């Protein structure tokens with residue numbers, strides 16, 4: 001990509017290592033994601049995909065190496081870190097909507113408390129986002145009253161309300177009943193089409209083929225393949241990737 | 252039972268003193284206990300260490316020792332106040348260790364994903380705790396907190412015996428020893444006095460518990 005050489009990339013992960021106790025979960029990970037790129041991450045369970053997402057907004061700390069978001073190194077703690085996190089949207093497998101707040105209040109909490117928007121402004125913008133993800137009619141319900149697909153779309157709206165520069169998705173459809181997967185992928189594909197920079201951990205091949213510019217395959221804490229969706233699904237280079245694909249394809 | 256009727260004025264003022272003592276102590280201990288609980292779950296190591304030390308000291312020291320310290324050690328260090336203030340503060344600090352642990356276990360009952368989601372939209376530590384975690388933790392905090400506060404009301408007798416004077420417990424002691432009233436009826440009066448405070452307190456807690464259980 002040409003803009004990567006002139007501009008600083010949206011995300012730059014350099015020589016990152018991460019341990020949990022004695023287990024080496026990220027091994028010398030290097031990754032640059034240019035502005036506007038959509039990257040899908042695949043790999044067997046336990047290969048470090050979630051950890052990669054979580055170190056990028058510092059929900060986990062790294063043991064060595066550095067991470068830059070839009071050219072700025074991740075702050076250690078405090079205000080500056082909170083500000084960085086506001087710029088990096090995150091969508092979790094388990095939705096993690098605030099259980100004690102209505103859907104709309106979930107979406108307006110960050111804008112009012114972090115971005116300093118007025119309550120009215122935040123509610124207007126929140127409603128606009130809920131319309132966009134197709135759940136405006138659920139605005140006053142509590143998360144527990146929504147279906148999984150609706151909850152995940154609310155969680156995406158909550159992240160978007162911060163106007164993030166980049167969005168991280170950690171298996172956003174893995175906890176959903178099959179019939180709800182596509183409504184969430186639809187919203188994500190829309191975002192991708194609008195030029196959002198995205199890192200998406202997902203085994204949804206259809207989404208990867210349709211929306212991703214790039215596919216990463218991780219195994220044992222390493223990025224083993226870094227290629228295009230077509231390249232990965234049609235001609236995987238490594239034995240581990242072929243093995244992995246044969247298992248997700250036969251099911 | 253004549254002693255109750257004859258001395259109802261003394262009993263009532265005893266109840267009033269005990270109530271004030273508990274009210275001041277209760278408010279103070281809730282504030283201190285919440286702050287210390289915040290320290291104990293803080294990302295900053297020094298604050299966590301301070302919180303742990305605080306709880307270790309106050310949970311493991313007998314209340315009498317804490318009160319002794321307040322009443323005799325602090326004046327030596329140049330801090331002077333009335334016994335009522337020392338008693339109130341001593342009781343509050345001692346109880347704060349238990350308040351802290353009740354709140355902390357409530358915090359731990361909220362799924363970790365809630366705090367992660369809060370942090371991921373840029374809320375700071377205090378905002379995450381105050382806006383997301385504590386509101387969800389109240390339900391599991393209220394019952395143990397209730398027991399802690401009722402224990403505190405009963406413990407106020409020790410603060411009373413220590414020199415606050417004029418509280419319910421000391422009123423009983425004065426009636427029986429100084430005025431030579433029969434001990435058993437006097438003590439029955441004292442016990443009734445405490446029940447007059449603790450039973451409504453328990454009912455109030457039950458009411459609050461039901462309230463927060465519905466709110467969601």
Ligand SMILES: Nc1ncnc2c1ncn2[C@@H]1O[C@H](COP(=O)(O)OP(=O)(O)O)[C@@H](O)[C@H]1O
Pocket residue numbers: 020023025043044045046047048049050051052
């Ligand atoms: N909080 C944690 N404490 C200890 N080990 C962890 C923790 N989180 C993840 N791990 C371990 O790190 C490895 C990578 O986990 P993860 O990043 O969740 O993998 P993936 O998302 O690819 O399934 C796994 O072996 C997992 O058991």
Ligand SMILES: [Mg+2]
Pocket residue numbers: 049050051171
């Ligand atoms: Mg994972």
